[in-house]
Amino acid sequence: MASRLGTQLGEWRATTAVAQSLADRIRMLLLDGRITAGERLPSERALAAELGRSRATIARAYELLEAGGYVQRTHGSGTRAALPAQRIHRPEAADEGVIDLTIASVGSTPGLHAATVRALDRLAGLLGTPGYSLDGLLPLRERIAARYAERGLPTDPGQIVVTSGAMHAMTVVLAAFGERGRAAVVEQPSFPHALDALRRTGHRLVPTPVSPGEGWDASHLVDTLRAQRPALAYLIADFHNPTGATMPELARARLAAVARTTGTLLVVDETCAELDIDRGWTPKPFAAHGPALLIGSMSKIAWGGMRIGWIRASREQLPQLLAARPSIDLGSPLLEQCIAVELLDDLDALLARASARLRAGRQAVADGLAAHLPGVPMPEVPGGLAAWIDLGGPWSTSLSLAARDRGLLLPPGPRFSSSGVLDRFARIPITWEPEVTAEAMRRLGDAWRALHAGELPDSTRLAASAVV
Structure with a gap:
């Protein structure tokens, strides 16, 4: 039977640096709420069998997570997800210069x-x-x-x-x-x-x-x-x-x-x-x-x-x-x-203002994709809050991590799934002002290029320190 962790890992695959990649992915699952602090994780042997990897690989991934404070391992009690005792510095919406694309909501109406x-x-x-x-x-x-x-x-x-x-x-x-x-x-x-x-x-x-x-x-x-x-x-x-x-x-x-x-x-x-x-x-x-x-x-x-x-x-x-x-x-x-x-x-005026904001936001996302993520198509968006972008491969979680290093909070596709899949998709809101969206797309393009150049995001390098 598949474990909850195995299900949440979904489409995860790695061909090189497997232990590091697995540790990065588990860490992301914890940071965006798909795995909760205190949740018991599968044993090394069980997860190795489930993922088709060696036990040594799983042991190394758990060691990396433990070094960063993301798991606690107790003899006889197994391995449990955790958050570091010392708060990790990661961009938050209130931090100066951070753009938070986890929020898809129009700004206040002028009236x-x-x-x-x-x-x-x-x-x-x-x-x-x-x-x-x-x-x-x-x-x-x-x-x-x-x-x-x-x-x-x-x-x-x-x-x-x-x-x-x-x-x-x-x-x-x-x-x-x-x-x-x-x-x-x-x-x-x-x-x-x-x-x-x-x-x-x-x-x-x-x-x-x-x-x-x-x-x-x-x-x-x-x-x-x-x-x-x-x-x-x-x-x-x-x-x-x-x-x-x-x-x-x-x-x-x-x-x-x-x-x-x-x-x-x-x-x-x-x-x-x-x-x-x-x-x-x-x-x-x-x-x-x-x-x-x-x-x-x-x-x-x-x-x-x-x-x-x-x-x-x-x-x-x-x-x-x-x-x-x-x-x-x-x-x-x-x-x-x-x-x-x-x-x-005055609902008609309220809806007209919201529609105008969304139209401008949709165009800004489309322009940003064309300029900074060439080859990634803009889907049809006749209304609503966001564009559901097909990245063409299972890169959403890695892209989200790379974006954090550039002051951009982007929820990975699996966050919108009940079973940890959809890692080839990302949700980009069309609700922000066009100038904010333009800057967000520029940062996303930087993260995209770094990811495809093989650069590991700083926030995925788990070291002995609890501060990343």
């Missing part, structure tokens, strides 16, 4: 300040109330419901639960409907934090593929639901993160029908649903085709710091959601809800 000022008057009328609201302010729920109706899904305000962002909505949904030990179908690639949430609640992840050009393999997805009969399926049907694909209407209807027969709860993430640049058509919300819980958010259209999201559910699902919520929190901040009301009153 946010004015909306905040107007919201203060709205908040003043609430100061005499207790301030708690499990389902959210009625004016905000009314506006969210009205938007669903405009998109082709009649919705009552009573079907909306306001949350503190989309991930908080996911947490509430899993608290209400999650089933530990049951299968959960997820797209591959998908949003990493949602995958983490499903793992944390004890779900067994079953992947189904999504690609930028072809989108979903509808037959694979349907067959997986029928074979696994999962408790739930987590999907991003509109401007899929990270591929940008949109699920066709007929595929939605077919999937909704199959999910009904398998007893599968469809949880559909709509945080990117209205980030249209030039798709050319607009599908109805997924729940227009059959039962589905929908998750939405203000953070992708207004500002990442705008922590307001929502759940659109059936009337039958509402009591279970509201019963689960008090164990998590007692309501979302009223001021932010008031600001969201003001912003949604």
Whole structure:
């Protein structure tokens, strides 16, 4: 049986400096969260058999990791992943000059300040109330419901639960409907934090593929639901993160029908649903085709710091959601809800500004690829948050490490996978200002050239010191 480490290593291959390469890869798995500190790793003998390498190679890789503080080895207790006692210096978003491409979120909308000022008057009328609201302010729920109706899904305000962002909505949904030990179908690639949430609640992840050009393999997805009969399926049907694909209407209807027969709860993430640049058509919300819980958010259209999201559910699902919520929190901040009301009153302008930013960001990524990574094609990106770049080979993790040495944080492709694969892909956000993106692509090009020249990134050289 494959170990979790072996699964996370995925497409790792090395022809020279095998022990060093393996140590580098395990270290990266730890730094980006695919392996957790304290997790037990396979024995030298077991990992050697699994990877088809000599035991001496595995022993050397573990020695390199131990020297850097990335594993702890105790006789009788095996080898466990660790973080160095002395914090490693690695670029963080707050460091001067670092560009953080792990973030795919548009900057604050120009109308946010004015909306905040107007919201203060709205908040003043609430100061005499207790301030708690499990389902959210009625004016905000009314506006969210009205938007669903405009998109082709009649919705009552009573079907909306306001949350503190989309991930908080996911947490509430899993608290209400999650089933530990049951299968959960997820797209591959998908949003990493949602995958983490499903793992944390004890779900067994079953992947189904999504690609930028072809989108979903509808037959694979349907067959997986029928074979696994999962408790739930987590999907991003509109401007899929990270591929940008949109699920066709007929595929939605077919999937909704199959999910009904398998007893599968469809949880559909709509945080990117209205980030249209030039798709050319607009599908109805997924729940227009059959039962589905929908998750939405203000953070992708207004500002990442705008922590307001929502759940659109059936009337039958509402009591279970509201019963689960008090164990998590007692309501979302009223001021932010008031600001969201003001912003949604001018939603068309809000979406137009987001679209213009994304269009400029998409062009900057395309220009950067052409200038600095020749031969790496720009995929079609009709909307959404990012370009899912095919590097042409399993270089994403190594490229990510090399980029760190140049003040660029780039999440490797396997971070978007449930099983450690996809190392030939990288997600590049189209959300940053063009001048920031241009500099990011220049640094990425430097890392690309160094990688293909055979240079090891400084951050992959594990020495006896805990400081790299």
